[in-house]
Amino acid sequence: MSTPFVVAMTGGIAAGKSAVARRFEQLGIHVYDADQAARAVVAPGTEGLAAVIKAFGPGVLDASGHLDRAAMRARIFADQAARRQLEAIIHPRVRAWLREHARADRGPYCVLAIPLLAENIDHYRWVDRILVVDAPEALQLERLIRRDGIDEALARRMIEQQAHRLHRLKLAHDVIENHGEERALDAQVAQLHRRYLELAQEKRRHADGGDGVHAEPGSAERP
Incomplete structure (x- = not known):
């Protein structure tokens, strides 16, 4: 049985992956979370x-x-x-x-939410698309301290333990920029949803039984 169209979503800690995941779920797409x-x-x-x-x-x-x-x-x-x-x-x-x-x-496609995708990319060559949720590091730090109730020193260590932001962006086929109001995510997710439906349909039409990311990363398409 062939794997359906799979989007791997990643981003730095507190970049807003959960907010993006909720929007895909509201559109009827299953999101499978690595934390879960x-x-x-x-x-x-x-x-x-x-x-x-x-x-x-x-x-x-x-x-x-x-x-x-x-x-x-x-x-x-x-x-x-x-x-x-x-x-x-x-x-x-x-x-x-x-x-x-x-x-x-x-479903028509599914999303895998993988915070450490960049650090483990060789194990996920079978996915079709990589989506990066991006936010400036200063904003990540602020959100992380507020979200987890931790001090700045621990928050910085947690961010530093992850792949560098630029490394994640080099892997991206698509980028959602989450540096403002959360409602700004709606249009970005909706546009990507339409694109992924098209790509999933194309994969079904041209299924050849092979695995692998079906586009070159590094030339991200921003909604």
Whole structure:
């Protein structure tokens, strides 16, 4: 069974990916979120959570037996080796979860929300299109501090741990600029939705059974 048309959406932390995802969902498009996948693959009773406990000890669990994500996040941002160890456990499982859901999707196309797409691009060559939600770093910082209630030092470390903004933009086929009022996203998403419907129809017409991104990244089409 061939994979339907798949758009991988990424962007820096607090760039506005969730706001864009909501708009695609309002248009009837399924959005499969890597953060949702990351929670699912370490849910209580999963092999993923067992692997995390084996690597980091039972202290990573909260009182309900779930992974204490806030404590784990603080730990890995302070310890690069711990971060790499956790990623080695979670990322392959997240990729498998996303691909499974994309293959099963029966909509005209689907969107995968992947914050760390640029850092893991070699594992996602099978997607058809890359969409970057972009915002200036100063605005990301302001939003992140307000959203998570953290101090500026931690917010800066979190931004610095991700791929550079320009690196993400070089990968983009399409860019949504989210540097103003949230309602400005409506027209941008609507225009991309029309474009993706056309591309999905074209893929169905010319399906050849192959995988891979079907356009050269780096020449982003801005709505």
